[in-house]
Amino acid sequence: MAFLFESFEGWKEYCIKHQRTLEQVVLEYEQQQKGRTPEETLSGLQKAWDVMKDAVHTGLEEDMTSRSGMINNGAKKVYRYPKPVLSKEFQQLISRALAAKEVNSCMGRVVAAPTAGASGIMPGVLYTLQEIHHLGDKKIIDAMLVAAGIALIMEQKASISGAVGGCQAETGTAAAMGAGAIVFCLDGNIDQVFNAVAITVQCMLGLVCDPVAGLVEVPCVVRNASAAAIANSSAQIALADVSSVIPVDEVIEAMGEIGASMETRYKETALGGLAATKTGKAIAKKVLIHDIEILPNEENTSA
């Protein structure tokens, strides 16, 4: 019986008991649960990785203006700006995360990771990681397996959907996947990988989902950049063996608890937070269609 990704603790125990690496356990799970051979899983992930890289390029090269006008080639501006705040690499990380997410907001092709709203984080993180550390695609694919394992547990223990758990569930999960992937690629041990997840989630807890006009643009695009940055800061902390103090499984449970008690106006309904601001409402009024035919009330006739 393959490991079922119910807890991080269990994942680690399984690795030790069966002498497996983190990514091998994910491959076995996919084979047992979904009947995919390791070759199929690896080639599927290679395809996803190619789409992610492609999205980064598209977002940095082609015109990225959304129908609402809220997204307007921000990634390119950041990429080309002459003054880096920290370093060239940091600037690239931020612009790549923005780029891939802008592609998504502008009807381009991305990989939902774990969702479309968070589709810029893994591309930004992995692209930059690969470049700085000269990693081969094989290593990146293995890291994606580890990231998928992280998300599988987070889905079970909390949620990966903004409508269920708020934005912490979407961009938070993606950031945790990214942080785990970084530490894995930089030869961190299992504890350090999981610690990176715990620290990342600690930084993302409580984030609400409040998209302006219900469109996945504002604040979603900039949150992809900040989540990519948090993934890197957490990985830096975790690699140095600094503990998250609260164990990863408990941190994820806290995320689930916060998500469950979050009011529905903070869960993708566009009724609270930024969506409910004066400007947010004005934008909604402008971009939503108002020429709607209203039918006579049918409530009494249909049971």
Added chain:
Amino acid sequence: MAEKSSVFDMIGPVMIGPSSSHTAGVVRIARVAFKLLGGKPDVADITFYNSFASTYEGHGSDRAIIAGLLDFKTDDKRIKDSLTLARQEGVQYHFKSVGNASTLHPNTIRLNLQKGDKKVEVLGESRGGGIINIAEVDGFKADFSANLHTLIITAEDKKGSIAFIADVLAHDDCNIATMSVSRKGKNDVACQVIEMDSGLKPVTLEYLRSLSWIKAVIYIPDIDR
């Protein structure tokens, strides 16, 4: 026990647009309609209902539906430019929004298509995560997901027809997953929608089409192929 998620639910699917119910699901509904019509329409009237009514433009569902009517798949990069491409190909389209249709699913689309003399009407629901339900075809209750292999047969409503068709499919080694029959009236035309786990051989389809009491046979293999 609930079905376990896949690695490709966490890293995937490869998709176009901000939300799968507004893009992938909508493309799939339109591709089913394309198959039912047997090609791209000359004229397409599209009605978006309920939650779709106010958001379809912002989420790009208009481009998604037209892309599907041009037979683009859910991950086709041309979805972005489908409105322009449709105009170039001479497809006339018209959008309409209808709110508070309380009898319909929150994300519902009605398509009235015409190609030459042929007309098709489809009512489709986008149920989230790209999953769809085709609720009606030409006024007949249909209820299929287009996820499996689907066979739609319009035939005279006569005794034994269901058993006969099931038998023919069994001879092609086909396992029937779901089957529904609806009819306009007693002894009138009946519509059978059959979802199967595996595909059918062309010869089986030919045979069904050759029967005099069968009016039309439409076969839709897995919609993402």
